[in-house]
Every structure is written in structure tokens, then in C-alpha cells.
Amino acid sequence: xxxxxxxxxxxxxxxxxxxxxxxxxxxxxxxxxxxxxxxxxxxxxxxxxxxxxxxxxxxxxxxxxxxxxxxxxxxxxxxxxxxxxxxxxxxxxxxxxxxxxxxxxxxxxxxxxxxxxxxxxxxxxxxxxxxxxxxxxxxxxxxxxxxxxxxxxxxxxxxxxxxxxxxxxxxxxxxxxxxxxxxxxxxxxxxxxxxxxxxxxxxxxxxxxxxxxxxxxxxxxxxxxxxxxxxxxxxxxxxxxxxxxxxxxxxxxxxxxxxxxxxxxxxxxxxxxxxxxxxxxxxxxxxxxxxxxxxxxxxxxxxxxxxxxxxxxxxxxxxxxxxxxxxxxxxxxx
Amino acid sequence: xxxxxxxxxxxxxxxxxxxxxxxxxxxxxxxxxxxxxxxxxxxxxxxxxxxxxxxxxxxxxxxxxxxxxxxxxxxxxxxxxxxxxxxxxxxxxxxxxxxxxxxxxxxxxxxxxxxxxxxxxxxxxxxxxxxxx
Numbered sequence: 001x002x003x004x005x006x007x008x009x010x011x012x013x014x015x016x017x018x019x020x021x022x023x024x025x026x027x028x029x030x031x032x033x034x035x036x037x038x039x040x041x042x043x044x045x046x047x048x049x050x051x052x053x054x055x056x057x058x059x060x061x062x063x064x065x066x067x068x069x070x071x072x073x074x075x076x077x078x079x080x081x082x083x084x085x086x087x088x089x090x091x092x093x094x095x096x097x098x099x100x101x102x103x104x105x106x107x108x109x110x111x112x113x114x115x116x117x118x119x120x121x122x123x124x125x126x127x128x129x130x131x132x133x134x135x136x137x138x139x140x141x142x143x144x145x146x147x148x149x150x151x152x153x154x155x156x157x158x159x160x161x162x163x164x165x166x167x168x169x170x171x172x173x174x175x176x177x178x179x180x181x182x183x184x185x186x187x188x189x190x191x192x193x194x195x196x197x198x199x200x201x202x203x204x205x206x207x208x209x210x211x212x213x214x215x216x217x218x219x220x221x222x223x224x225x226x227x228x229x230x231x232x233x234x235x236x237x238x239x240x241x242x243x244x245x246x247x248x249x250x251x252x253x254x255x256x257x258x259x260x261x262x263x264x265x266x267x268x269x270x271x272x273x274x275x276x277x278x279x280x281x282x283x284x285x286x287x288x289x290x291x292x293x294x295x296x297x298x299x300x301x302x303x304x305x306x307x308x309x310x311x312x313x314x315x316x317x318x319x320x321x322x323x324x325x326x327x328x329x330x331x332x333x334x
Numbered sequence: 335x336x337x338x339x340x341x342x343x344x345x346x347x348x349x350x351x352x353x354x355x356x357x358x359x360x361x362x363x364x365x366x367x368x369x370x371x372x373x374x375x376x377x378x379x380x381x382x383x384x385x386x387x388x389x390x391x392x393x394x395x396x397x398x399x400x401x402x403x404x405x406x407x408x409x410x411x412x413x414x415x416x417x418x419x420x421x422x423x424x425x426x427x428x429x430x431x432x433x434x435x436x437x438x439x440x441x442x443x444x445x446x447x448x449x450x451x452x453x454x455x456x457x458x459x460x461x462x463x464x465x466x467x
Contacts, residue, residue, distance in 0.1 A: 009355055009367075010355055010367075011354070011355040011356060011357060011367070031367075032357070032365070050416065050418070052383065052414070053386070053416065110413075110414070116346045116347060116349065116350050116352070117346075118346040118380055118384060119346070119347075120414070121414060122414060122415060122419050144354065144355075145352065146351075146352060146353060163419060163422035163423045164418065164419040164422055164423075165418075167422065231382060232382065232383070232386055235379045235382045235383050236383070238375070238376075238379045239376075239379050239380065239383065242373070242375070242376050242379075243376070244347075244354050247355060247356050247357045248335055248340075248356040248357065248358075248370075249335065253335055253356065253357040253358065253365075254357050256357070256365065257357045257365035260364070260365050261365075275365075276363065279335070279359060282335060283335060286335065286375075289375050289376075289379075290375050292379075293375045293378040293379050296378060296382055
């Protein structure tokens, strides 16, 4: 059986799944809109969680948060189920599909057969939509893929029950009780306010402070853990910033696109100016990526090069700080 | 980022005909979805990470042949896992998995334990005991 589902390629998997699922339920919201309302712009450094032998950096909130916030702010519900039993997980999936309900799934990337080998890491926060089943093949709409694809029953079970950090545990989700009317303006303002709060949070590893903290760490890493490890850590940061799903520049360009859209909806030209500023910050992140990736060539212990990269990151942090303070002001009266 | 600045380099994605969505502004400064086939900077970073994995695998392979690492250590690296991930897949404590990486401990493992590992690595128990390297 195949549900009539429109696949739309997006930059980020979670935004894409949400945008596509909502579209299916008659709610038109662009990917940047979902990202902005769900306060997707973020930064966190988790030195104690190791992903692929390097500390975890994230430019977005914990998987699932964006959707939860969007639902709260627009006033619909999300049904979420996690499973211990693999067979139960499949039963529930099949039941929903039989009821003509396409569903979102959280999956691990490592065993996704349609991804190129280079992208197969033990990363468990990927999202996709299942929109049908034909014999023992599930029809998959993975928002980062240009076209729809398929996975066998066994393959899907494997990715739904991937293990490690953020293990999906068969996590299935779909929107319910969608309202006929919703207050988009209010939701946008709430999303912006929360983003400002997070990015300006007085927590050392979060938001602007987190970026500053990492820039300080980059200065000490070469002497402390050696050049090779430092490069690997920097590589992890750049990968998290630029890899599939970020839309470039650690989601900063998606966020700028959101501000531009929001400026029209709220009739607030200031947001369009801030969108341009965010674009410039995104460009700085791209420059940072270029500089960081160049360090691989010189494996010398020359800390000067690392200091320069750290300087760049520090500049970004300070620019973002000023930016979010301005953004906070721009919506404070709304 | 401007639309005409969106990098269109070759990448492991473009090799399998995938382009990814990035957001960029047009001449008038309006945002839109744009497709990118890849970016050299990303390739560099990704390659570094893959090289590291290759290196670790090579080292473990040598250790396996030299008799200082167990086949579990080899297959763990082959599947790009670390002890934490492997432990959560087989359902043992980390310290237990760490012990199983030692050839002496591995040699004494029960068939039931070996079977668990073999399932995770998608191989047979005999293959786990005599890995094809």
C-alpha cells in the first residue's frame, strides 16, 4: 500500500520531515519557518560525549525538540512512541500505514543502505518518513535525498534499533489534532525569543558562550592532546557545521532565511536587516571551515595557525552575541 | 552565501548522484533553496575522518595478526564502532567488552557470547573465530 505523500527535499532531516508531514495534513510551512518557530539555531559543546572518537558539537537542539516546539507553538499534538520490542515497533508502524497515516521515524545512519559509504557513521539522530509498504519493502521519504527511496523490513528494523548515543529505540511520531486556525505570528515571536535565550544563555558550553569556550580550547589542544587529535576534533566541528542537513554554515543560512520570511509575516523590516547580518555570520562560519580544513596539511606543532583559527571562532562568537542581543531587542515589544 | 557562490565541487554525494540543499540568496538578496553537488572543504574534513578510521583499522588488523587483539577488536573497528557503541549493541557492560578485546579472554568465551557478537557484526560464529582479514 502506498500513501499519496509529497516528497520535498530539504536541507535538514527533522525540519524536512516536519514540513512534509504537516504539508500532508494540510499545513503549509517552509523548512526555515519550521526551523525558526522550533528555535532550531543553537550551539552546544559536549566534551564528555564522544562521537567517532571526538567530542560532540551540535548546532541544533536534541532531536525531536524542534518538532515538539513547533507543535506547542502552533497548537497541535504529536503522538510519539518508543519501543523495547522490535516486533511491536513494526506492528505499530504497519497499523499507522494501514490507516493511511505517513509517520516520522528516528533512525541511525550507519545502516542506511542508500547513503554513500563515506557517510555511514554511528549517528542516531536522523529522521525520515515512511509512507507505504509493498510486500516486504517500506517506501521511504528521506528529506535529505532528492527522490523517495526504499528499505527492506530488515533494513528498517536495523536502523530503527541502532544503538549508541541517542539510540532511537524505534521512535515513531506523527502529528495529531491539527487545528483549523493557528497564530503564526505569535509562534514566530516565541521561537525567536527562545533562540535568543538559548544563544545568550549563561552556561559555559551553550550558545555564544559555548562557541567562545571551544575557541579557547582550540588554543590549548595542540599542546595538550597533540596536533593529530586537534585536527580530528576540528574536523568533527566542521563536519557538524557543514554536513548534510545544515543547509550550510551551521544552520545560520536557514536561520537567515527564516528571519527574512518572518520579517514579511510580522511586517517588521528590522528582521530583514538582521537576516542580512545572519547571512554575513554564516559566511564567517564558512571561512572558518575553510581555514580549519587547511590545517591538515601542516601537521607541524605550529600553534600560531591554531590560534588564528581560534581567533576566527572568537570573532564569530562575539558577532553572534551582538546579533542575538539585537534580535532580542527587535522582538521585545511583540 | 550568494547563489552563484554555492560550491559545486565533486564529492562522495555527487558520485551517487545526490545533491544537497543549501540556503543562499539571489541577486535581490532573497533566500531560496539551492542545490550543491559538494564542497572541497567538506571533502577534506570527511577524508581526514575516514583516513583516521582506516588507520585504526590497519593498526587493529596488525594487532590481530600479531596476536595482541581479539577478532572482536577487529570487527569493532571494521564497523566503525567504539567500545561504548559495541557494548550497547551486545548488551554487556563496557568493561566486559573491553576484556573481550584481549585474545586470551576471547579464546575462553562461551558460544552464547560469541553468537551475540557475531549477530551484531552480521557474520557467523566460525567467521568471528577465524576472521578473514
